Amino acid sequence: MAAGAAEPLGIALEGYPYPYPIAFLPLTVEHEPVRMAYMDVAPAGAANGHTVLLLHGRNFPASYWAPVIAALTQTGFRVIAPDQIGFGKSSKPEGPWSFDTAAAQTAALLDSLGIAQVDVIGHSMGGMLAARFTRTYPDRVRRLVL
Numbered sequence: 001m002a003a004g005a006a007e008p009l010g011i012a013l014e015g016y017p018y019p020y021p022i023a024f025l026p027l028t029v030e031h032e033p034v035r036m037a038y039m040d041v042a043p044a045g046a047a048n049g050h051t052v053l054l055l056h057g058r059n060f061p062a063s064y065w066a067p068v069i070a071a072l073t074q075t076g077f078r079v080i081a082p083d084q085i086g087f088g089k090s091s092k093p094e095g096p097w098s099f100d101t102a103a104a105q106t107a108a109l110l111d112s113l114g115i116a117q118v119d120v121i122g123h124s125m126g127g128m129l130a131a132r133f134t135r136t137y138p139d140r141v142r143r144l145v146l
Contacts, residue, residue, distance in 0.1 A: 012088075019069065035090060037090045038080060038083065039079070044073040047078070048076030051078040051079070052078070056126045062082060103132045117139070
């Protein structure tokens with residue numbers, strides 16, 4: 001690599017910094033082990049007892065939610081911001097992608113974190129996923145923002 005050249009980011013954005021620590025949930029997609037990357041950010045002040053789930057748009061990693069995460073955590077929300085499978089720091093398996101599968105994987109993430117109910121905010125493709133998640137798991141959604 002030439003002097004001064006940027007390091008490659010990598011297929012899982014290994015070289016791209018995120019604003020909060022990343023954790024990974026192991027999942028399986030069509031018998032292939034994969035990992036869903038996510039940020040789980042605690043309230044910065046007094047907790048209000050609510051969790052917000054942020055669902056990113058197509059071709060965006062969850063890191064672009066940084067200003068929204070900061071605003072929400074300052075007002076007492078816990079924030080979960082996943083990179084859906086196929087995006088950002090999550091695995092990029094071969095095969096089809098569907099909103100139904102992504103909704104189920106998102107529910108699995110919430111289950112793994114012990115979160116029963118969320119306020120969902122979705123942007124662009126994430127709005128479509130938010131609608132599918134809400135339709136599929138209506139008891140898990142307190143509020144929906146598109």
